Amino acid sequence: MPxxxxxxxxGWRAVxxxxxxxxxxxxxxxxxxxxxxxxxxxxxxxxVGFDTRFGSxxxxxxxxxxxxxxxxxxxxxxxxxxxxxxxxAILDKKAGGAAIITxxxxxxxxxxxxxxPEYAGSASPEVVSQLEANFETTPVQRIDIKDAERQxxxxxxxxxxxxxxxxxxxxxxxxxxxxxxxxxxDAMYGAGAGYYPxxxxxxxxxIIPINHERNPIFPGIRAPEPIDANLSRLKKxxxxxxxxxxxxxxxxxxxxxxxxxxxxxxxxLQVFGLIAFYLLEVxxxxxxxVKSLSxxxxxxRLGELYKVPIYQTPVGFKHIGPKMLEEKAIxxxxxxxGFGFANHIPERDGILAGLFLIxxxxxxxxxxSELLQSLFDRVGGHYYDRLDMTYPATQRPQIMQxxxxxxxxxxxxxxxxxxxxxxxxxxxLEDGSWLLIRFSGTExxxxxxxxTRSPDLVQPLLAEGRALTGI
Numbered sequence: 001m002p003x004x005x006x007x008x009x010x011g012w013r014a015v016x017x018x019x020x021x022x023x024x025x026x027x028x029x030x031x032x033x034x035x036x037x038x039x040x041x042x043x044x045x046x047x048v049g050f051d052t053r054f055g056s057x058x059x060x061x062x063x064x065x066x067x068x069x070x071x072x073x074x075x076x077x078x079x080x081x082x083x084x085x086x087x088x089a090i091l092d093k094k095a096g097g098a099a100i101i102t103x104x105x106x107x108x109x110x111x112x113x114x115x116x117p118e119y120a121g122s123a124s125p126e127v128v129s130q131l132e133a134n135f136e137t138t139p140v141q142r143i144d145i146k147d148a149e150r151q152x153x154x155x156x157x158x159x160x161x162x163x164x165x166x167x168x169x170x171x172x173x174x175x176x177x178x179x180x181x182x183x184x185x186d187a188m189y190g191a192g193a194g195y196y197p198x199x200x201x202x203x204x205x206x207i208i209p210i211n212h213e214r215n216p217i218f219p220g221i222r223a224p225e226p227i228d229a230n231l232s233r234l235k236k237x238x239x240x241x242x243x244x245x246x247x248x249x250x251x252x253x254x255x256x257x258x259x260x261x262x263x264x265x266x267x268x269l270q271v272f273g274l275i276a277f278y279l280l281e282v283x284x285x286x287x288x289x290v291k292s293l294s295x296x297x298x299x300x301r302l303g304e305l306y307k308v309p310i311y312q313t314p315v316g317f318k319h320i321g322p323k324m325l326e327e328k329a330i331x332x333x334x335x336x337x338g339f340g341f342a343n344h345i346p347e348r349d350g351i352l353a354g355l356f357l358i359x360x361x362x363x364x365x366x367x368x369s370e371l372l373q374s375l376f377d378r379v380g381g382h383y384y385d386r387l388d389m390t391y392p393a394t395q396r397p398q399i400m401q402x403x404x405x406x407x408x409x410x411x412x413x414x415x416x417x418x419x420x421x422x423x424x425x426x427x428x429l430e431d432g433s434w435l436l437i438r439f440s441g442t443e444x445x446x447x448x449x450x451x452t453r454s455p456d457l458v459q460p461l462l463a464e465g466r467a468l469t470g471i
Contacts, residue, residue: 005028007131009317009440010104010114011102011112011115011123012028012112012113013104013112013113014111014112016053016054016109022058022059025059026062026063026065026140026142027140028113029099030066030141031135031138032046032097032099032131033067033072033138033141034137035131036072036097037070039096041118042096044095044118045073045096046073046074046097046099047074047075047077047089047090047093047098048060048074048075048101049076049085049089049099049101049159050080050081050100050101051080051081051082051101051252052080052191052214052216052251053101053102053110055111056101060099063113064076064145065142065148066140067099068143068151072096073153073155074148074153074154074155075155075157076157077089079158080214082191082192082195082249082252082351083114083347084348085159085163085195086098086100087120087345087347087349090116090120091345092159092166097115097118098116098120100113101113102114102252103251104250104252104254105225105255106251107218107223108216108218115128116347119325120345121325121346122320124319124321128318160195164199166344167355170344171352171355171356171359173200173355175359176200176358177200177204177205178204179203179204181245181358182208182243183207183244183358184208184209184210184245184246184259185207185209185212185246185247186226186248187209187253188224188230189251190251190253191251192253192350192351193213194212195253196354199355208241220233223251225250225251225255225336226248226337226350227265234248234257235259235264235265239262239263245258245367245368246258247259247357249354254338254347255337256353256354256357258271258357259368260367261368261369262369268335268336269384269451270372270384271353271357272295272299272333272339273298273299273375273379273382274360275331275339275353275357276289276302277302277371278357279330280308282360285331286306286330287327287329287330289302289311289329289330289331289332290311290313290320290327290332290333291313291320292313292319292320292333292335293314293422293436294334294436295333295335297382297432298379298382301380302379309327311323311329314423317340320332321346322346324346334348335386337350339353341353381453382452382453383451383452383454384449384452385450386448386449387462387466388447389445389447389448389469389471391446391471393444396439399446399471403468404421404425407419408464408468411427411435411461411465412464414429414430414431415430423438424436424437424438425437433452433453433457434451435448435449435461435465437465437469446469446471448462448466
């Protein structure tokens with residue numbers, strides 16, 4: 001296996017021109033073609049899509065050339081398309097899966113490759129292992145894209161209409177259109193641009209798009225991730241324009257960010273709690289909920305209140321999605337703002353998640369801040385933040401050992417009641433607050449997360465977590 005290609009929590013990502021090259025994209029795609037043949041899915045064809053990053057359409061064409069040379073029919077998107085839209089196209093086309101050229105929320109220097117199996121979710125660890133085992137076992141085959149199109153092996157298509165029809169059956173879009181809301185939508189220069197105008201314009205509701213043009217360097221933000229530090233413009237436009245809500249998507253629109261009517265960021269864990277509360281309380285859905293270990297304990301409390309089981313997995317939708325299918329879950333979510341839903345796809349969908357939040361506002365006739373207070377009234381206050389720290393690659397083993405050896409008896413003056421080493425090091429305190437230290441699976445970052453029962457404890461607990469790492 002090439003040492004430069006390694007799938008993380010959701011696909012392979014690397015710096016363009018260094019490890020992310022046309023040759024390596026073709027190697028990964030040959031491995032995908034071999035996997036489809038091994039799994040007896042090759043006859044169903046493969047969807048290939050791409051985002052708005054530098055060269056994404058050309059990398060997608062390179063992938064299509066390899067698949068076509070292997071005799072696999074390719075459904076190639078006509079334009080940059082969100083990951084959830086491409087994932088739904090797998091079901092719509094009854095395809096064997098999808099290859100998506102995207103680096104999601106990574107910095108502009110990077111591009112990436114996500115593989116979605118036939119069930120339209122993130123590839124499970126078992127599928128990833130098989131793909132990696134296939135690297136360079138078969139010589140890369142290739143046919144020119146124009147020849148493949150002339151022969152009908154590569155078929156360009158628009159994945160949007162089928163997705164819009166699907167979403168229209170899950171949310172009352174007409175009610176939102178005539179509600180008279182002002183919604184600011186930040187596409188973060190990514191593939192989600194234009195979707196809310198298509199879905200929601202035509203009535204008295206007004207959509208104000210920002211950062212909706214294609215710009216692969218993502219000016220003004222470190223990376224297209226819908227977190228507080230990257231949403232200064234969205235918060236400003238919402239507050240100064242008197243908008244009802246701000247919605248943000250990451251680079252491939254599988255994650256959502258929320259800004260309330262006062263221009264304040266609502267963190268990802270609170271959003272997970274709001275969406276679960278909406279599905280259980282307003283929509284009356286019942287069934288298991290799946291969460292990753294780095295996300296909110298509000299979900300556990302809601303599970304108790306509504307008598308639904310809660311399952312916890314390691315970080316990444318490659319664990320959450322398969323668990324959703326296994327347990328027939330109504331909802332799966334992770335700390336990064338990605339949420340998947342029953343009756344849809346077992347995959348994150350930022351577009352649908354945002355629509356659910358808007359629908360929640362209308363059905364309850366409340367602002368986002370009032371909805372959050374309603375949630376806290378049920379489960380108590382929960383407050384979250386995260387530190388992302390870079391480190392010299394040569395120091396990773398020492399840092400890992402330092403954290404592994406740490407066994408604090410107390411943090412911020414509270415007794416540590418348990419320490420878990422599953423997918424990271426998680427310290428749970430006596431009042432239910434927690435601290436998590438883990439290495440990112442997609443970037444050279446060490447992350448320290450916390451959720452506390454008091455806003456005054458968030459920064460002190462993060463500081464103690466950082467001290468445990470020694471960085």
